[in-house]
Amino acid sequence: MEIPVNKLPGTIWYPYAQMKLAAEPLEIVGAQGVRLISSQYGELIDGISSWWCAVHGYRHPELDAALNEQIAKFAHISLAGLVHHTALRLADKLAQLLPGTLRHCFYSDSGSVGVEVALKMARQYHINQGNNDRTLLLALTHAYHGDTFMAMQASDFPEYHQLYASPGLQSHVIRINPTIDELEQAFACHGSRLYGFILEPRLQCAGGFYRHGDDFLGRARELCILHDVPLICDEVATGFGRTGSMFASETACPDIIILGKALTAGYIGHAVTVACDKIYQAFYADDVHKAFMHGPTFMGNPLACAVALKGIEIMEREHYLDKIALIESYLQQRAPYLASFPQVKEVRICGASLCAEVRDPSLLKGLQSFAAGKGVFLRPFGKNLYTMPPYVISQDDLGQILDVMEQWFNR
Ligand SMILES: Cc1ncc(COP(=O)(O)O)c(C=O)c1O
Structure with missing residues (x-):
């Protein structure tokens, strides 16, 4: 029998939580399909797919088997002068799925790091061509790109990030609403100073689930080409089907795309920043100083790559x-x-x-335990009560969430 533990002793510092006031987290003792099994409430339909990544549900037999097969070979090697078949196969598969010449895969261990990688790549793309003057980044209001420092600066999330804002660096971000007018104005004023334009295409998820039209993205594509500004699509949340197409930016063909979350089916944290030929070519030179200087220890982790490959296979087949x-x-x-x-x-x-x-965040106070009492796991934030269920959810279970x-x- 498991020994009961105090769940808030402070040994785990929980995310986005005031530890003194936080409610006790639910202890999960198992999970199967779209259900979490909690010691307190029993089975709970997971309405948020473990922060949007467990798109196949839990304990998928084929995903479990893919991991076991890889673990029987080796769990990890670095990409420091080494490579393995699974990482190569995943890069090939991603190149096949992604539009245009997006085929140069830089692996990392989380979406935030994937964003950092993309921003560094975009900045260095210009530097490698002798242009050090492009120091401005274009980004959207209601953006969320992660919690590391550059990702925070690209984000527009004062509730979470204001405390860490560094005035100098923030002023390097030009922020616009996702309208074609504001976009055109930003390029007219700053086009030659921008090193990149980062956005979540079609749907800004953590920023409040705001949608913008594909025409906005199309115009962004045109202007980015005109001004030689890398278009960076952060598809950590939207990638792999969440908005209804495999990638929300597939018609616009970005210069750099970041994938994470569903990439590894909710099994292991991993991300990939994929660059198109034009970006890659700016680094490909006899000059060692033009190399991309980044290297997460766990990049291309074999377990992550194995589960990603299997997840994509299932997604296509099913x-x-x-x-x-x-x-x-x-x-x-x-x-x-x-x-x-x-x-x-x-x-x-x-x-x-x-x-x-909802009209006021206080209207959602207590919702989480109310939902758990009725067999559903939901976790609203701010004014947003949302669901992003696993794709394998049945209509009955989805109905229960609603x-x-x-x-x-x-x-
Ligand atoms: C659009 C977007 N980018 C980046 C991130 C950061 O990903 P991670 O939490 O894996 O660092 C998130 C996380 O929610 C996200 O939604």
């Missing part, structure tokens, strides 16, 4: 994009009733995601 379309149409059916509650300001849906924005949201507003 036609996940069709499942995502069904999830979206079911969410659309349920949305009008949810939107009719006076507490709800707006319901926004994009692919396999739904966010009900039922719980409605019951909360109906109390």
Whole structure:
């Protein structure tokens, strides 16, 4: 029998939490399919896929087997003068899936680091061509790109990041709303000083689930070409189907794309920053100083690569994009009733995601334990009550998530 432990002794410092006030976390003792098994509430349908990465659900037999097969060979080697077949195969597969010449894969261990890698690459792309004057980064309002320092600066998330803002560096970020007018104005004023434009294409997830049109991305593509500004699409959250297409930016063909979260099916933290030929060529030279100076210890980890390859295979074979379309149409059916509650300001849906924005964050206080009491795990943030379920969820289970949201507003 497991020895009961005090879950808030401070030995684990929890994310985004005031440790003195935080509620006790639920202890998870097992997980299967779309369900977490908690010691307190029993089975819980996971409405947020472990922060959006467990898209195949838990303990998928094929994913488990892929990991076991790799572990029987070796769990890790560095890419320091070494390589392994699984990392090579994954890079090939990603190159096949991604548009244009996006085929130069730089692996790292998390989405935030993947963003850092992308920003360094974009900046050095210009430096390697003798241009050191491009010091400005274009980014969007309501952006979230991670919690490391450059990722925070690219983000627009004062609730989380204000404390760490460094005025000097912040002033290097030009921030616009995702409208074509503001975009054109930014390029007209700063085009020759920009080293990159970073955005989450189509859907800004953690920033509040705001959607912007593909025409915005299309115009960004044109302007980036015109001004030789690398277009950097952060698809850590949107990649692998979340917004309804495999990659939200696939029609725009970015210069650099960052993938994470669903990449490794929720099994192991990993990310990949993929560059197109034009970016790669700016580094490819006889001059050692033009090399890209970055190297996470766990880049290309064999277990991560093995589970990623298997996850992509399952996604293609099982036609996940069709499942995502069904999830979206079911969410659309349920949305009008949810939107009719006076507490709800707006319901926004994009692919396999739904966010009900409430009028005040206090309206969501206590929701998490209410939902758990009804067999669902949800974790709202700010004014956003949302679900991003695993793609393998059944309509009944998805219905239960929506039922719980409605019951909360109906109390
Ligand atoms: C769009 C986006 N970029 C980057 C990150 C950071 O990823 P990680 O938490 O793996 O560092 C996140 C995490 O939520 C994200 O949503």
